[in-house]
Amino acid sequence: MKVFITGSNGLVGYSLxxxxxxxxxxxxxxxxxxxxxxARTDLDLMNEHAVNSRFEQERxxxxxxxxxxxxxxxxxxxxxxxxxxxxxxxNMNIIEACKKYNVKCLIxxxxxxxxxxxxxxxxxxxxxxxxxxxxxNRGYAMSKQLLHTASKILxxxxxxxxxxxxxxxxxGIHDNYNIKTGHVIPALINKILIAKRECSSLFVSGDGKxxxxxxxxxxxxxxxxxxxxxxxxxxxxxxxxxxVSPPKNKRITIKGLVELLCHxxxxxxxxVYVPNDKNITGQKSKISDDKELRKHFKDFQLTPLKEGLxxxxxxxxxxxPNILRR
Ligand code: GFB
Numbered sequence: 422m423k424v425f426i427t428g429s430n431g432l433v434g435y436s437l438x439x440x441x442x443x444x445x446x447x448x449x450x451x452x453x454x455x456x457x458x459x460a461r462t463d464l465d466l467m468n469e470h471a472v473n474s475r476f477e478q479e480r481x482x483x484x485x486x487x488x489x490x491x492x493x494x495x496x497x498x499x500x501x502x503x504x505x506x507x508x509x510x511x512n513m514n515i516i517e518a519c520k521k522y523n524v525k526c527l528i529x530x531x532x533x534x535x536x537x538x539x540x541x542x543x544x545x546x547x548x549x550x551x552x553x554x555x556x557x558n559r560g561y562a563m564s565k566q567l568l569h570t571a572s573k574i575l576x577x578x579x580x581x582x583x584x585x586x587x588x589x590x591x592x593g594i595h596d597n598y599n600i601k602t603g604h605v606i607p608a609l610i611n612k613i614l615i616a617k618r619e620c621s622s623l624f625v626s627g628d629g630k631x632x633x634x635x636x637x638x639x640x641x642x643x644x645x646x647x648x649x650x651x652x653x654x655x656x657x658x659x660x661x662x663x664x665v666s667p668p669k670n671k672r673i674t675i676k677g678l679v680e681l682l683c684h685x686x687x688x689x690x691x692x693v694y695v696p697n698d699k700n701i702t703g704q705k706s707k708i709s710d711d712k713e714l715r716k717h718f719k720d721f722q723l724t725p726l727k728e729g730l731x732x733x734x735x736x737x738x739x740x741x742p743n744i745l746r747r
Contacts (some may be wrong), residue, residue: 476521498700530588542707594638648717
């Protein structure tokens with residue numbers, strides 16, 4: 422059985438690679454799954470012909486579609502249009518190729534930002550289409566909704582089984598640590614490193630009151646591996662949506678996150694909150710829970726935020742700071 426993975430140089434791609442490597446190292450038997458990792462360097466997903474010829478060559482049984490043009494709140498606000506067009510195009514190229522080459526199982530990674538801005542909490546997959554997503558990331562959200570809809574139709578009209586994983590905000594090593602374009606955790610880590618180095622104050626965007634939940638990328642990767650096993654054992658329905666999140670009480674304000682990161686990284690200087698312009702605010706809160714995950718994997722262990730942040734910060738503090746400037 423062959424598994425083809427897109428976006429393998431991204432946050433989830435890197436962690437999926439190491440999770441799979443770990444499984445291979447521990448296993449005594451000869452693995453019966455071949456994993457093919459692809460990235461932008463060897464396949465341009467915007468190019469329909471390139472995607473089709475790669476599928477023709479690989480003939481994958483399972484596709485894990487991780488590739489996406491992603492960014493944090495500020496990147497989304499600035500590039501809403503590109504987020505929509507780029508992601509829609511590459512997602513449709515993948516869906517079309519899955520259809521054309523009779524892929525048996527497609528695993529997509531969506532995001533909790535696809536839910537309506539005023540969705541009832543905790544979020545539930547059945548409510549995705551109940552209203553408009555938040556304006557800050559409408560482009561990205563719509564491209565993921567398109568992927569969701571197209572893959573659902575694919576699963577109903579062909580033999581392709583589809584799993585749409587909907588993770589809450591992800592973090593981990595090999596993230597985008599750029600201060601302007603990164604998500605809140607990697608951007609703050611980079612800012613704290615700079616504040617430490619320059620003995621300056623830490624300036625945080627916003628009032629710190631927004632609430633988020635965070636999932637370690639490695640946990641999502643392990644969920645992907647579990648779904649691959651489930652597919653292999655023939656226990657999978659034709660279409661599955663699954664929110665992947667910690668329980669609903671495991672949520673934190675941005676201020677709480679800042680305190681945790683400062684403590685973890687040993688920063689004890691001033692922290693200054695710089696209020697956002699009215700036009701650049703994100704969602705106040707997005708609360709999900711682990712109910713949909715537990716339905717599939719009752720005893721799945723999630724990494725506690727404190728531990729995951731420690732591992733991430735230790736990694737970042739051990740590497741050349743130049744890699745954080747991409
Ligand atoms: O990770 P983030 O950008 O994702 O977090 P979203 C935004 C929250 O963190 C806001 C605060 O409350 C910001 O005011 N924040 C504080 C910062 N300092 C910073 C900083 O230096 N950088 C950033 N980025 N935020 C994204 C979506 O939304 O979540 C994407 O835009 C995607 O589409 C992703 O779905 C999961 O949760 O706001």
